[in-house]
Amino acid sequence: MTLCLLVLIAAGSLIYWLYQINKTYYVLAFFCPRVKTKDGRPEYTIAPVAKGKTIFGNGFDLYGLTDHEVFQHSRIRAKTLKASYIEYGSGGALYNIIDAENAELILNDPNLMTKSVIYDFLHPALHTGLLTSTGKKWHTRRKLLTPTYHFNILGQFEEIFKAESLKFVEQFHQASDISISASELIPRFTLNSICETAMAVKLDDMAEKGDLYRQSFAMIEKAFIKRLSNPFYWNTKVYELFGGKEDAIALKVVHDFSNEIIAKRRILLEEELVRRKSSQDPDDDIYINKKQRFAMLDTLIFAEKDGLIDHQGICEEVDTLIFAGFDTTSTGLIFALMNMSLYADKQELCYQEINEYIDDDFSNLDVNQIGKLKYLDCFLKESLRMFPAVPLMGRQAVRETELANGLILPAGTQIILHIFDIHRNTKYWDSPDEFQPERFLPENSKDRHNYAYIPFSAGQRNCMGQKFAKLEMKTLLIVVLKKYKILPLVDPKDFVFNTGITLRTNNNIKVKLVKRQ
Numbered sequence: 001m002t003l004c005l006l007v008l009i010a011a012g013s014l015i016y017w018l019y020q021i022n023k024t025y026y027v028l029a030f031f032c033p034r035v036k037t038k039d040g041r042p043e044y045t046i047a048p049v050a051k052g053k054t055i056f057g058n059g060f061d062l063y064g065l066t067d068h069e070v071f072q073h074s075r076i077r078a079k080t081l082k083a084s085y086i087e088y089g090s091g092g093a094l095y096n097i098i099d100a101e102n103a104e105l106i107l108n109d110p111n112l113m114t115k116s117v118i119y120d121f122l123h124p125a126l127h128t129g130l131l132t133s134t135g136k137k138w139h140t141r142r143k144l145l146t147p148t149y150h151f152n153i154l155g156q157f158e159e160i161f162k163a164e165s166l167k168f169v170e171q172f173h174q175a176s177d178i179s180i181s182a183s184e185l186i187p188r189f190t191l192n193s194i195c196e197t198a199m200a201v202k203l204d205d206m207a208e209k210g211d212l213y214r215q216s217f218a219m220i221e222k223a224f225i226k227r228l229s230n231p232f233y234w235n236t237k238v239y240e241l242f243g244g245k246e247d248a249i250a251l252k253v254v255h256d257f258s259n260e261i262i263a264k265r266r267i268l269l270e271e272e273l274v275r276r277k278s279s280q281d282p283d284d285d286i287y288i289n290k291k292q293r294f295a296m297l298d299t300l301i302f303a304e305k306d307g308l309i310d311h312q313g314i315c316e317e318v319d320t321l322i323f324a325g326f327d328t329t330s331t332g333l334i335f336a337l338m339n340m341s342l343y344a345d346k347q348e349l350c351y352q353e354i355n356e357y358i359d360d361d362f363s364n365l366d367v368n369q370i371g372k373l374k375y376l377d378c379f380l381k382e383s384l385r386m387f388p389a390v391p392l393m394g395r396q397a398v399r400e401t402e403l404a405n406g407l408i409l410p411a412g413t414q415i416i417l418h419i420f421d422i423h424r425n426t427k428y429w430d431s432p433d434e435f436q437p438e439r440f441l442p443e444n445s446k447d448r449h450n451y452a453y454i455p456f457s458a459g460q461r462n463c464m465g466q467k468f469a470k471l472e473m474k475t476l477l478i479v480v481l482k483k484y485k486i487l488p489l490v491d492p493k494d495f496v497f498n499t500g501i502t503l504r505t506n507n508n509i510k511v512k513l514v515k516r517q
């Protein structure tokens with residue numbers, strides 16, 4: 001009897017205690033700290049809280065969903081909640097951003113520079129290179145690499161983009177019309193381009209290894225999604241034990257590929273330094289020519305000589321550069337070619353403009369001339385608005401962080417910026433599902449919020465390769481358009497989009513190329 005009474009009192013106290021701490025922690029969502037507000041109001045008066053599928057908050061909302069259902073989950077949330085929203089699950093709050101005002105707050109907050117924990121899922125592939133690192137390491141590396149994206153260096157890269165683009169169209173020169181799979185051909189073009197520009201290594205004799213590299217990276221991306229949608233796999237040890245056994249092969253291929261590139265470039269660079277030394281005045285410093293070098297990898301190798309980075313550091317930056325630089329631009333280009341094919345009138349406007357400024361033999365195709373193609377610029381912007389190559393990015397609050405909108409994010413809050421939803425938010429975009437490059441003409445965009453369009457992110461951790469990517473994509477579009485009319489073979493209404501690191505569809509995106517007379 002006494003025992004029963006004691007058990008009852010203990011159970012009652014426990015329930016009362018849980019009830020009390022439930023105000024600060026979402027107890028069933030594994031003691032997830034709740035988001036507070038500056039004036040003590042409930043957080044949902046500022047940002048709606050999404051209803052979870054189970055009693056464990058939102059912790060298991062993605063569990064068991066297909067890649068497509070994971071993608072749709074966020075789109076449905078954005079459409080139904082119509083504002084940036086909070087989710088609670090797996091021990092931490094998740095603040096989902098779908099509007100420009102909050103995107104600006106987050107991307108410019110010095111307390112929110114650290115990438116979200118989901119980037120840890122990329123550590124086996126990239127370790128902590130620029131994209132995934134934080135704090136002093138990120139700052140030092142960013143400072144080291146920034147000069148390599150200088151305008152003059154991009155000018156030298158343009159020659160390579162042009163040569164690679166001509167090589168791309170050369171594949172079809174015998175046919176008067178041909179159906180091509182952009183999804184299959186473009187990634188090879190962008191991988192070649194990044195290796196030849198940033199690494200100064202041609203892939204000609206490594207073509208098969210390049211193909212294997214791309215396949216392996218696709219497997220690494222699959223592993224990323226598997227971990228994202230299963231909270232049990234958020235713990236690296238648990239994932240390695242039960243879910244990630246096959247990843248080792250893909251990781252080896254990716255790392256072997258980047259190691260081979262680094263080894264090749266080390267030899268080529270040594271040869272070049274010897275050449276420079278022999279052609280220079282003996283009193284000159286051979287490194288004076290550092291300013292003229294054109295490969296980003298060379299900067300890293302020189303920095304190693306200066307003791308600023310070690311071999312492991314070079315590897316992680318090379319892995320990061322290849323990863324950040326090839327899949328993104330290929331996704332951007334695949335959708336741009338598809339949009340060219342779907343909107344014949346807009347394609348014609350691009351073609352007329354290109355004809356006006358670019359000679360038929362491409363001899364004047366350079367950074368300056370490309371800068372004059374204003375309509376092509378609007379076209380590419382619109383393509384990246386509707387189909388952002390990077391559909392989402394994440395940050396985390398490493399300490400309690402007060403936002404100007406009145407929310408106080410507890411330490412550990414994860415933040416996901418849904419670029420896809422910001423780009424289709426009706427607050428900034430009329431008929432967001434319509435393809436209208438004219439929205440980007442200066443007179444139509446002057447009153448738009450600056451953060452309503454962020455395909456390359458914004459703030460201190462914005463994309464380093466933005467200019468590089470635009471130049472590469474425009475060069476290929478110019479060369480293809482000059483030589484071919486692009487006709488449609490797919491209808492995006494049939495597309496099944498999947499969550500991925502870059503924007504993915506199940507569909508093979510094809511276009512028809514018809515030779516211009």
Ligand code: HEM
Nearest residue numbers: 130131324325328329332389390393456457463464465469
């Ligand atoms: C269409 C092409 C591209 C798009 C849409 C794109 C988009 C982005 C976005 C959204 C971010 C921010 C990611 C985040 O905060 O998690 C980013 C970061 C980055 N991008 Fe790009 N990118 C593109 C091409 C490139 C290229 C070609 C390069 C290199 C040559 C590159 C290098 C980087 C690097 C190094 C970062 C990390 C910057 C940092 O954290 O300091 N990107 N990119």
